[in-house]
Amino acid sequence: MKTKEFRELTVDELNTKLKELSEELFNLRFRHAIGQLENPAALKNCKRDIAKVKTLLREKELQAKA
Numbered sequence: 001m002k003t004k005e006f007r008e009l010t011v012d013e014l015n016t017k018l019k020e021l022s023e024e025l026f027n028l029r030f031r032h033a034i035g036q037l038e039n040p041a042a043l044k045n046c047k048r049d050i051a052k053v054k055t056l057l058r059e060k061e062l063q064a065k066a
Contacts, residue, residue, distance in 0.1 A: 001049060001052075003052055003056075006052055006053060006056055007056060009056075011057065011060055014053050014056055014057050014060075015057070017053055018050065018053045018054065018057070021046060021049050021050045021053065022050065024046055025043070025046045025047065025050065028042055028043050028046055029043065
């Protein structure tokens with residue numbers, strides 16, 4: 001997903017998305033370890049999406065405090 005699409009989500013939706021991405025990363029790492037991962041770039045993309053979601057969650061947290 002693009003950052004713009006992530007920004008449109010609510011905090012609850014972002015938390016749900018973070019949980020889904022974490023599970024996906026686990027599955028990608030597992031498939032990579034046993035040699036069944038066809039696209040190794042998927043690991044990098046998943047990690048970046050997790051970072052985007054965490055950043056947006058932190059931004060929203062700081063906005064709520066202000």
